[in-house]
Amino acid sequence: xxxxxxxxxxxxxxxxxxxxxxxxxxxxxxxxxxxxxxxxxxxxxxxxxxxxxxxxxxxxxxxxxxxxxxxxxxxxxxxxxxxxxxxxxxxxxxxxxxxxxxxxxxxxxxxxxxxxxxxxxxxxxxxxxxxxxxxxxxxxxxxxxxxxxxxxxxxxxxxxxxxxxxxxxxxxxxxxxxxxxxxxxxxxxxxxxxxxxxxxxxxxxxxxxxxxxxxxxxxxxxxxxxxxxxxxxxxxxxxxxxxxxxxxxxxxxxxxxxxxxxxxxxxxxxxxxxxxxxxxxxxxxxxxxxxxxxxxxxxxxxxxxxxxxxxxxxxxxxxxxxxxxxxxxxxxxxxxxxxxxxxxxxxxxxxxxxxxxxxxxxxxxxxxxxxxxxxxxxxxxxxxxxxxxx
Numbered sequence: 001x002x003x004x005x006x007x008x009x010x011x012x013x014x015x016x017x018x019x020x021x022x023x024x025x026x027x028x029x030x031x032x033x034x035x036x037x038x039x040x041x042x043x044x045x046x047x048x049x050x051x052x053x054x055x056x057x058x059x060x061x062x063x064x065x066x067x068x069x070x071x072x073x074x075x076x077x078x079x080x081x082x083x084x085x086x087x088x089x090x091x092x093x094x095x096x097x098x099x100x101x102x103x104x105x106x107x108x109x110x111x112x113x114x115x116x117x118x119x120x121x122x123x124x125x126x127x128x129x130x131x132x133x134x135x136x137x138x139x140x141x142x143x144x145x146x147x148x149x150x151x152x153x154x155x156x157x158x159x160x161x162x163x164x165x166x167x168x169x170x171x172x173x174x175x176x177x178x179x180x181x182x183x184x185x186x187x188x189x190x191x192x193x194x195x196x197x198x199x200x201x202x203x204x205x206x207x208x209x210x211x212x213x214x215x216x217x218x219x220x221x222x223x224x225x226x227x228x229x230x231x232x233x234x235x236x237x238x239x240x241x242x243x244x245x246x247x248x249x250x251x252x253x254x255x256x257x258x259x260x261x262x263x264x265x266x267x268x269x270x271x272x273x274x275x276x277x278x279x280x281x282x283x284x285x286x287x288x289x290x291x292x293x294x295x296x297x298x299x300x301x302x303x304x305x306x307x308x309x310x311x312x313x314x315x316x317x318x319x320x321x322x323x324x325x326x327x328x329x330x331x332x333x334x335x336x337x338x339x340x341x342x343x344x345x346x347x348x349x350x351x352x353x354x355x356x357x358x359x360x361x362x363x364x365x366x367x368x369x370x371x372x373x374x375x376x377x378x379x380x381x382x383x384x385x386x387x388x389x390x
Contacts, residue, residue, distance in 0.1 A: 007162075017123075024120045035162070036093075052162070057085060064154060076128075080127070084111070086108075092227055109138055111138055152179070156207065187340070192332065197334060200350075204353055211360065222318075279366060281363070293321060303317045321364075
């Protein structure tokens with residue numbers, strides 16, 4: 001059996017199916033897609049890739065199916081799904097996901113198209129696996145699909161510890177071994193033993209802290225918003241077919257920006273970390289309800305309105321209004337006296353995490369440094385948000 005040395009899990013043993021899948025072009029592409037994309041502009045050591053994360057998720061899934069004693073066919077399906085779960089990501093991962101969804105109507109977890117009549121699908125079939133069942137498991141459907149994509153899945157268990165390791169922050173350190181040991185299957189659903197409430201709480205707190213300090217850091221958000229606007233321009237201008245765009249690597253996307261005049265400036269700014277700055281950075285309670293979680297078309301309209309008032313070019317204004325904060329992990333299931341209940345019902349601490357997420361929520365309006373004052377005043381007027389609402 002082949003083993004791979006991993007920076008987080010030490011040695012990972014690969015079954016023959018995993019070896020064959022890793023040798024496909026679709027999986028090898030993930031070596032060139034960073035796990036944390038623009039977070040690397042904040043934490044320089046966050047250079048790990050979706051390839052190594054995929055190996056980690058496979059490793060944890062393997063431990064989970066062994067612990068649960070699953071029958072061989074289902075265990076093989078879950079292992080394979082865990083390994084290929086990120087193969088649908090576009091360049092820069094989540095930072096281009098919205099643009100891809102707008103043009104293809106497809107989320108990165110929906111990978112059946114990538115497994116139909118492709119090298120990856122052929123390998124799965126050669127190994128006795130149904131590509132459609134693998135795709136369903138990656139999307140959280142089918143028997144125990146929640147182990148790969150659920151409220152407290154092996155994906156989260158790996159990326160929390162891996163991202164904490166590579167950024168150097170301590171907040172993502174969780175006891176994933178204890179969580180895996182406490183997994184149980186009850187009426188076809190995954191649940192944790194009641195004795196692991198504290199361990200589950202620590203995992204959810206870790207996610208909340210990682211959101212505040214790593215995943216939603218304002219520098220990463222600014223770079224991500226700039227990537228989104230540049231990606232949209234490439235797609236609208238027909239530089240790439242959306243399907244081809246979704247298969248680019250990080251470096252290929254930056255090269256494409258650089259080679260297209262309307263996006264060349266964004267390429268230079270991202271490469272040189274000469275990013276837009278915060279013209280407005282407002283707390284949730286200071287933002288009107290109709291400005292929270294703006295849809296894309298409305299966002300672009302608001303950007304043009306702000307630019308008109310500020311008398312700057314439209315591409316000099318980027319509005320970043322996240323959706324309402326929430327903590328999906330709180331829906332993880334706990335086994336209490338033989339009954340399956342939601343973790344938020346069992347833990348008052350977890351029930352309060354949504355309030356914590358709301359506390360760190362911010363509306364951002366970004367602009368080049370030379371236009372900050374004009375854009376700040378214009379954004380305050382157009383959005384009805386006080387400029388000092390930080």
